[in-house]
Amino acid sequence: MPYRSIVLVKQVPDTRSIRGEVMTADGTMNRAALPAILNPEDLNALEMALQVRDQYGGTVTIITMGPPQAATVLREALARGADKVILLSDRKFAGADTQATSYTLKCAIARVGEFDLVFCGRQAIDGDTAQVGPQVAQKLGLPQITYAESIVSLEAGEIIVQRAFDLGTEVVKCKLPCLLTVVDSANRPRPASARRRIRNKLAAIPSEIPALLAQWPEFGDPAALQSYLQKNGLAIPVWTAADLAADEALLGLGGSPTQVHKVSYVVLEAAESKEIPATPEGIQALIDELVQEYILG
Amino acid sequence: MADNRNIWVFIEQEDGRIADVSLELLGKSRELAGQLQGQVWALLAGHQVGQLPGQIIQAGADHVLLAEDPELQLYRTLPYTRLALDLIEKHRPYIFLIGATPVGRDLAPRIASAAGVGLTADCTDLQIGDYTNKKERRVYKDLLYQIRPAFGGNIIATIVNPNTRPQMASVREGVMHALPPDPQRIGTVETVTPHFEESDFALQVLSREMRPPTVHLKDTPVVVAGGGGVRDTAEFQLLHDLANLMGGEVGASRAAVDAGLISRQHQIGQTGTTVRPRLYIAAGISGAIQHRAGMNESNKIIAINTDPEAPIFQVAHYKIVGDLSEVLPLLIRALRAKAK
Numbered sequence: 001m002p003y004r005s006i007v008l009v010k011q012v013p014d015t016r017s018i019r020g021e022v023m024t025a026d027g028t029m030n031r032a033a034l035p036a037i038l039n040p041e042d043l044n045a046l047e048m049a050l051q052v053r054d055q056y057g058g059t060v061t062i063i064t065m066g067p068p069q070a071a072t073v074l075r076e077a078l079a080r081g082a083d084k085v086i087l088l089s090d091r092k093f094a095g096a097d098t099q100a101t102s103y104t105l106k107c108a109i110a111r112v113g114e115f116d117l118v119f120c121g122r123q124a125i126d127g128d129t130a131q132v133g134p135q136v137a138q139k140l141g142l143p144q145i146t147y148a149e150s151i152v153s154l155e156a157g158e159i160i161v162q163r164a165f166d167l168g169t170e171v172v173k174c175k176l177p178c179l180l181t182v183v184d185s186a187n188r189p190r191p192a193s194a195r196r197r198i199r200n201k202l203a204a205i206p207s208e209i210p211a212l213l214a215q216w217p218e219f220g221d222p223a224a225l226q227s228y229l230q231k232n233g234l235a236i237p238v239w240t241a242a243d244l245a246a247d248e249a250l251l252g253l254g255g256s257p258t259q260v261h262k263v264s265y266v267v268l269e270a271a272e273s274k275e276i277p278a279t280p281e282g283i284q285a286l287i288d289e290l291v292q293e294y295i296l297g
Numbered sequence: 298m299a300d301n302r303n304i305w306v307f308i309e310q311e312d313g314r315i316a317d318v319s320l321e322l323l324g325k326s327r328e329l330a331g332q333l334q335g336q337v338w339a340l341l342a343g344h345q346v347g348q349l350p351g352q353i354i355q356a357g358a359d360h361v362l363l364a365e366d367p368e369l370q371l372y373r374t375l376p377y378t379r380l381a382l383d384l385i386e387k388h389r390p391y392i393f394l395i396g397a398t399p400v401g402r403d404l405a406p407r408i409a410s411a412a413g414v415g416l417t418a419d420c421t422d423l424q425i426g427d428y429t430n431k432k433e434r435r436v437y438k439d440l441l442y443q444i445r446p447a448f449g450g451n452i453i454a455t456i457v458n459p460n461t462r463p464q465m466a467s468v469r470e471g472v473m474h475a476l477p478p479d480p481q482r483i484g485t486v487e488t489v490t491p492h493f494e495e496s497d498f499a500l501q502v503l504s505r506e507m508r509p510p511t512v513h514l515k516d517t518p519v520v521v522a523g524g525g526g527v528r529d530t531a532e533f534q535l536l537h538d539l540a541n542l543m544g545g546e547v548g549a550s551r552a553a554v555d556a557g558l559i560s561r562q563h564q565i566g567q568t569g570t571t572v573r574p575r576l577y578i579a580a581g582i583s584g585a586i587q588h589r590a591g592m593n594e595s596n597k598i599i600a601i602n603t604d605p606e607a608p609i610f611q612v613a614h615y616k617i618v619g620d621l622s623e624v625l626p627l628l629i630r631a632l633r634a635k636a637k
Contacts, residue, residue, distance in 0.1 A: 097415065098406065098416070099409065099410065099413070099414075099415060099416075102410060127418075127447070128418065128419060128567070128568050129406075129418035129419070130402045130406070130418065131402075131405075131406035131409070131416060131418060132406075133406075134374075134403060134406035134407045134410065135406045135407070135409070135410035137407070138378075138406075138407050138410035138411050139410060143374065143375060143499040143500045144374055144403070144407070145500070146374075146399070146402070146403045147399055147403075160503065165399045165507075166399075166561055166562050167507055167508050167509075167510055167562070168505070168506050168507035168508050169505075169506055170502060170504065170505040170506070171502070171503040171504045171505075172500050172501065172502050172503060173500070173501045173503055174499060174500040174501075175499045175500075178499070178500075256415070257413070257414055257415030257458050257460065257461040258415035258416070258417060258443075258456050258457070258458055259415075259428075259430070259456070259457055259458070259459060260454055260455070260456060260457075261426075261428050261440075261442065261455040261456065261457045262454070262455040263447075263452050263453070263454050263455075264452065264453050264455075265452055265453075272614065273610070273613055273614050273615065273616055274614065274615050274616070275616045275617075275618070276599075276615050276616065276617045277617075278601075278617050278618065278619030278620075278623060278624050278627070279627075280627055280630070280631070282617075283617075283624065283627040283628055283630075283631050284631045284634075286599070286615060286617075286628075286631075287628065287631040287632060287635060288635075290576065290597070291635065295575050295576050295596065295597050296519070296543060296576060297635075
């Protein structure tokens with residue numbers, strides 16, 4: 001039996017690659033210097049959805065919310081095997097906390113229509129909150145299976161899933177439709193295939209068309225290019241607040257119950273410190289001092 | 298209606314054992330309740346857990362809401378959400394705190410979403426203070442400051458929920474301090490009866506296997522931690538050797554865990570364990586704030602790094618600029634010589 005899957009993904013700054021040049025002289029972060037990537041655990045979620053499709057048939061639809069640049073991660077998802085991608089982009093979505101984000105995603109999923117499974121990564125590496133998945137599930141009235149590591153079975157409107165924690169595992173059975181948040185130990189996400197990457201190179205949102213046309217002048221004019229993309233399934237739809245028929249009071253900054261009171265750059269308090277030479281004598285003296293002060297021994 | 302100023306703590310328990318983080322949150326709540334002049338309430342759910350309220354009151358609760366039902370024996374999202382929501386709606390607490398455990402991270406967002414309230418994950422500090430919304434020109438008194446590192450840990454954000462109640466936050470284990478049990482403390486216990494709906498049982502737990510922790514980072518006197526500067530497992534073995542000699546445990550930054558050098562159980566930091574050992578040795582750890590948030594209250598810190606500008610040096614009491622593959626063997630040798 002085929003399953004219709006929806007995967008929620010996020011474009012994030014690669015906080016794992018914070019290195020010297022990303023930090024500015026005053027200790028703040030140069031966000032532009034961080035590469036934007038598809039959130040790692042969202043790749044595990046995508047892979048799990050693709051495996052379901054490989055085994056049972058069906059479709060995998062990707063939804064992301066973000067600025068126009070987030071179209072990049074949608075092309076990435078297409079190259080890795082997704083069938084359909086949708087970008088949610090509108091200034092009205094900006095400044096959303098997890099509550100407003102999950103509301104926006106819920107509206108988009110409702111617009112996609114019927115589905116059996118929703119997959120998300122366990123958490124995103126920029127915020128680490130792990131909140132959006134459960135909040136989308138609540139707003140859709142779906143049961144949730146967080147920390148999903150493997151699908152044990154899928155049949156007759158029921159899924160059996162193994163959940164993985166640092167200190168154990170749990171096996172649960174759940175009625176469909178439901179939402180899963182997937183951990184990084186679940187699988188090894190397949191790489192993008194070269195064939196799919198080439199096929200989806202032209203996949204674009206409407207605002208990217210002028211740049212694309214400059215690159216491929218043989219299409220003639222924007223309308224011709226747009227209709228070519230449409231015909232070949234390469235036009236990435238962009239849904240706005242109006243398309244979602246969303247209650248605008250629940251979107252973006254205004255729809256976010258949390259507010260930022262204060263942001264402080266981290267000022268490191270210099271501890272009273274001693275420089276220890278990396279020599280046998282220096283280290284020996286250090287150990288002696290630690291023993292003398294009852295820190296060691 | 299004026300807000301009541303009560304702080305609720307969700308008590309996580311498994312097989313009748315209360316999670317440390319719940320006791321730590323009760324301790325913190327006592328402090329906050331003093332400032333707010335409110336009460337500390339505990340929400341305890343499970344099956345045959347009637348012996349636990351005494352311990353919860355001794356740890357700081359004024360009032361325990363006790364829900365016992367066979368359906369609550371093992372944690373499941375939907376029955377627990379239903380129970381918590383019904384009680385929140387009835388009593389309208391001012392603040393709701395929960396441990397950032399797998400259970401808390403599953404339950405808290407679900408409750409917050411259903412109640413339409415704000416939630417801040419993984420707070421490293423909680424305080425009470427005022428907030429001015431400049432756009433509304435309105436001052437909110439005595440809100441919960443939910444303080445957490447953000448953006449890769451390079452900033453500390455103070456988040457508030459001015460308009461929604463309860464103000465919800467989750468906190469990792471080990472960040473707050475539990476109070477010593479006080480047998481003199483007096484509190485009340487109220488039995489509550491959960492009312493479930495058929496849809497709450499869409500999910501069934503078929504089996505659950507939890508292992509006791511094999512890593513005891515929280516209570517160890519010495520932590521020897523490695524980071525992205527550790528090149529391979531052979532180098533990581535030096536950390537194990539040093540920790541063994543010092544009677545300590547091995548810790549790691551996220552970089553080392555992500556590189557597959559050691560299991561996630563050893564991770565120290567905002568998303569990991571928070572430690573306060575007598576001695577903390579950071580080898581090849583650059584010192585992003587997520588990591589420092591988990592160790593900067595250590596009594597003494599030794600940092601070893603090839604980069605003299607590494608931020609870890611700013612919190613270190615002893616700075617060693619050098620390659621850990623050379624420095625660690627020197628430490629091991631010096632300790633062995635001492636032992637003789």
